Amino acid sequence: MESPELKYSHVMRSLVSGGVAGLVTDVVLFPVDTIKTRLQSQQGFVKSGGLRAIYSGLAVVSAGSVPGAALFFLTYDTCKRHLSSHESPLSTLLSGQIVSAACGETVACLVRVPVEVVKQKTQVGHSRSSLLSAAQVFKxxxxxxxxxxFLATVCREIPFAAIQFPLWEALKQKLAKSTNSLEVTTFHSAIAGFVAGGFAAYVTTPLDVIKTRTMLKSGSFQSPVNVALKLFKEQNPIKVLFSGAGPRTFWISVGGFLFLGSYQFVSNSVLQT
Incomplete structure (x- = not known):
């Protein structure tokens, strides 16, 4: 059983590393996220704002990225340690990583979804600021x-994380081994994050489109299933379902480099203190 001091060390490592990684990534790559959202918007890229005001919604993202990413890594790291310490079918390496990533994403979405709703409404010009967008949503x-x-986001994030994190874990270990390194470095983690993030981003783009359309829909609530069925009735459903795939793949590839590289850097630094 872990000592209270060790548990506290693990918690602080996850919270600090995840929070820093989330803030760095979201702030640096925010314009690309805006372009992706406008490409996926039902009214189209130009009517949603085009290349104007591509930092709209940055304030709410900056405020939400730290707790969202911190909660994800706290849950992910805690679940991984817990599953690896028990002999059960779930304690195998791959299944443990998938379950841990799924749990982390679900918990993080409690913070991430409200931020995403306000951010995307601001990005497509529903309001001039994040505060006005939040007030409009509440009204x-x-x-x-x-x-x-929320459901659409969780349905996107769990498959995404189930692909990205086992791939990231495997690639960074292989890179460390190939360079005869005694530990996974920031560079190993960043390169692995770039590859894993890009691959997972592209194959889950249809889920992201469904999530975006669900969030931007005004009026009565619609389930992700209903939104998906409407998308399949479009004249070119495959094209619609992969709209924004380029910016999304680029954004999350670079985001994976920054996010998981930053996480590893801070994590290694915390371990050495």
Whole structure:
């Protein structure tokens, strides 16, 4: 059993490393995320704002990225340690990573979804600022309005994480081994994050489109299934479902480099203190 001091060390490592990684990534890559959102918007790229005001919504993202990423890594790292310490089918390396990533994403979405709702409405020009967007969401739907698209987001994030994190874990270990390194370095983690993030981003783009359309939908709530069925009725459903795939893949590839590289850097630094 872990000592209280060791548990505290693990918690602080996950919180600090995850929080820093989330903030760095979201702030640096925010314009690309805006372009991706406008490409996926139902009214189209130009009517959603084109290349104007591509930092709209940055304030709410900056405020939400730290707790969201910190919660993800706290849950992910804790689940990984717990599963690896028990002999069960779930304690195998791959399944443990998948379950840990799924749990981490679900918990993080409690913070991430309200931030995403406000951010995307600001990005496509529904309001001039994040504060006005939040007020508009609350006026129209109350608290539940901030969780519009929660199910769609979880349905996107779990498959994404189930692909990205086992691939990231495997690649960074292989890179460390190939360079005869005694530990996984920031560079190993960043390169592995770039590859794993890009691959996972591209194959889960249809889920991201469904999530975006669900969040941006005004009026009565619609389930992700209904939104997906409507998308399949479009004239060119494959093209629609992969709209924004280029910016999304680029954004998350670079994001994986920054996010998982930053996480490893801070994590290694915390371990050495």
């Amino acid at each position: 129209q739907s109350g608290i539940k309005g901030f969780y519009r698209g």
